[in-house]
Amino acid sequence: DADVTQTPRNRITKTGKRIMLECSQTKGHDRMYWYRQDPGLGLRLIYYSFDVKDINKGEISDGYSVSRQAQAKFSLSLESAIPNQTALYFCATGSRQAAGGYTFGSGTRLTVV
């Protein structure tokens, strides 16, 4: 099994719909992150969490919300999806001791039509 699992892998949804992307990890890391990848813009941070009671906004949090249900689970919600939220979304985990930075999931390709 993958260390960081994202579901679904692909999703097409309609404008205005609520959608949740889920992430779970078996790394035992305390830190979890949500990024989105867009062509020419690289990876941009949406939200991050250092433990269950800690949630922080990233550089592009508008239109998104998150929930850290447990140390191993971090979900991203789009309350009312819009077409410019079409992107590749990555969940990542990290720890203070991880010199290699983050471990990423395989991504969720989201299309909003």
Added chain:
Amino acid sequence: DQQVKQNSPSLSVQEGRISILNCDYTNSMFDYFLWYKKYPAEGPTFLISISSIKDKNEDGRFTVFLNKSAKHLSLHIVPSQPGDSAVYFCAATFQGAQKLVFGQGTRLTINP
């Protein structure tokens, strides 16, 4: 404000030759830099890192060079192999930042 910049969206190199990927940063507080490699339909994976106390770090065919005065780092791959074809992301952070800032990525294509 793009704090980490990879100005070359793509790079094409002949198999066996050297690939050089470049990255510039603007935040002088950054003291730890990483390179990630990403294949299609997969998440980025860690490749190599360097601390600001060093100017070079090697791992097999991969070497990262850091020029702090120029706020520039580069990744050298020698010799380049077809399996190196991927998107490469540069990332940076500093003590206490607790998050990475990524560049836009460079798509490397190794031609046989």
